[in-house]
Amino acid sequence: MAQAVNFLPWRARQQRRCLRIWITIFSASLLLIVLLATVLRMYALQENQRLTWVQQAGVTLQAGLAQRQTRLLAQQA
Template sequence: MAQAVNLLPWRAQRQRRCLRVWATIFSATLLLIVLLTAMLRIRVLQENQRLSVVQQAGVTLHAGLAERQARLLAQQVTQQAQQQRHLRLQATREWQRILTRLAETLPEQAWLSELRYQQDTLSLAGYAVSFAALGQLETALNALPGLRMGKPGATSRDAQGRWQFHYALRPDVTHAL
């Protein structure tokens, strides 16, 4: 008779070995999942921190740019004001030069009683002793650089025999004040 073979220990051993393999695979998979999750979490935290730093830098940069823009606008306003002041001063100097020239070329027999600048027109009114002095005055006014003579105003004689005159001078387009 053949001897009966007991396969129970071999089966138990095979079952334990299979259980160890699957436990190892399961543990390794679980450990891998935990490690990948931890790495992903660390990566997300680092990315959030980097984004936070970038956002803070953007806010700081934006604030700096806004401050610089305000400073540049203030400088621009100041520069424009200085430029306007310079232009007004230059125009004043030009008028000073023109009026000095007018005073120098005014004939001795003529004098001004009124000098007015309004709406881009220089109005002169005054008296002349003789009609020849009026001619000299008109010649002198036509010779003034930067001004052109408009239509002469009324010329008349007053009670004392002096000639009363009125002239209007406008800035010359070629010599813009």
């Protein structure tokens, strides 16, 4: 009579290997999501800073133009 083969250790190793693969995939996905969120946040902060600088430059230019207009009107009068 043929002796029965025990596949239980092989199945346990296969399950551990499969679990390790899924944990790796999940961890890599989570890391990628966190990385993308960080990059998007940094981009948004830089864009906000740039817009603030543009707004300040516009205010400065507007004040300079108002001064010039006042001087030109005074010279014309």
